[in-house]
Amino acid sequence: MSEELSLVPLHQRPELMEACAQLLGEEWGKSRASRLHSLQRSSDAFPTCLVLLQSWGPAEPPAAEKSPCQLLGHVRLSRVVGHPHSLFVESVVVPRALRGKGYGRKLMEATEQYARARGFHCLHLTTHDKQHFYAHLGYTLAEPVQIMAFLSPGISAEVLRIFSARSSPATGTPGPWVPDTSQPSLPPTTVPPPPPLPLLSWVRGAPAKSCRQNLLETPHCDAKGLPIFWMKKNI
Numbered sequence: 013m014s015e016e017l018s019l020v021p022l023h024q025r026p027e028l029m030e031a032c033a034q035l036l037g038e039e040w041g042k043s044r045a046s047r048l049h050s051l052q053r054s055s056d057a058f059p060t061c062l063v064l065l066q067s068w069g070p071a072e073p074p075a076a077e078k079s080p081c082q083l084l085g086h087v088r089l090s091r092v093v094g095h096p097h098s099l100f101v102e103s104v105v106v107p108r109a110l111r112g113k114g115y116g117r118k119l120m121e122a123t124e125q126y127a128r129a130r131g132f133h134c135l136h137l138t139t140h141d142k143q144h145f146y147a148h149l150g151y152t153l154a155e156p157v158q159i160m161a162f163l164s165p166g167i168s169a170e171v172l173r174i175f176s177a178r179s180s181p182a183t184g185t186p187g188p189w190v191p192d193t194s195q196p197s198l199p200p201t202t203v204p205p206p207p208p209l210p211l212l213s214w215v216r217g218a219p220a221k222s223c224r225q226n227l228l229e230t231p232h233c234d235a236k237g238l239p240i241f242w243m244k245k246n247i
């Protein structure tokens with residue numbers, strides 16, 4: 013990354029929340045309030061929103077009316093259930109006026125560096141129509157994973173296991189998929205005062221028997237039934 017570009021956790025730059033909400037809103041709609049709510053949950057303990065920023069160097073002092081930095085992109089990273097060394101990347105976006113100039117690549121490369129520096133080895137993502145972009149950056153087609161949409165720093169691995177149980181012994185009713193407990197568990201966290209319930213985003217990968225998996229067709233679909241490509245990259 014060049015000297016003027018930096019990738020920064022959004023929670024370290026709260027003054028950029030509004031600009032970020034606008035960027036996401038222009039691409040995917042939803043209310044400003046719901047976007048802001050989601051962005052405000054960014055933390056080092058995931059989900060983490062990262063912003064690609066261009067700051068003006070000493071050789072190019074900002075004009076009085078210019079903001080001291082420009083927002084070039086956004087991604088959100090979440091933990092992946094049962095894959096302690098993986099992160100899930102979503103809400104990848106570059107402002108419309110700045111696309112096609114290499115910032116999308118810089119955003120993804122800087123995100124990979126950030127994830128590696130935090131000890132993660134693999135990035136997963138989904139896309140409806142940008143599979144060629146991601147393939148160009150080294151991502152390959154992959155199987156679905158489960159995303160932890162919200163993980164409070166106060167939630168212990170034990171609490172997560174309870175809320176992720178496949179079936180309730182009391183009711184015998186089937187529940188969501190259980191992470192394999194033989195896999196390395198989530199990093200230990202401090203014992204909490206009563207924790208908020210974890211909200212788990214359960215993946216819906218519905219395989220259609222006849223469909224092959226390649227960059228033009230996918231056996232998976234999203235919650236609305238639209239075809240979706242699952243991809244990953246070892247970093």
Ligand SMILES: CC(C)(COP(=O)(O)OP(=O)(O)OC[C@H]1O[C@@H](n2cnc3c(N)ncnc32)[C@H](O)[C@@H]1OP(=O)(O)O)[C@@H](O)C(=O)NCCC(=O)NCCS
Pocket residue numbers: 039103104105106107110111112113114115116117118138139140142144145148
């Ligand atoms: C997808 C997106 C982030 C790409 O950002 P960008 O700044 O336009 O991409 P870049 O200019 O950095 O392109 C990087 C490389 O990917 C290639 N590329 C870009 N879009 C591509 C596409 N749709 N298919 C194939 N290659 C593509 C470029 O040619 C470039 O190649 P090079 O680095 O070898 O020259 C941007 O288009 C965007 O924000 N789109 C709307 C939101 C969105 O759909 N996000 C993805 C959600 S899954």
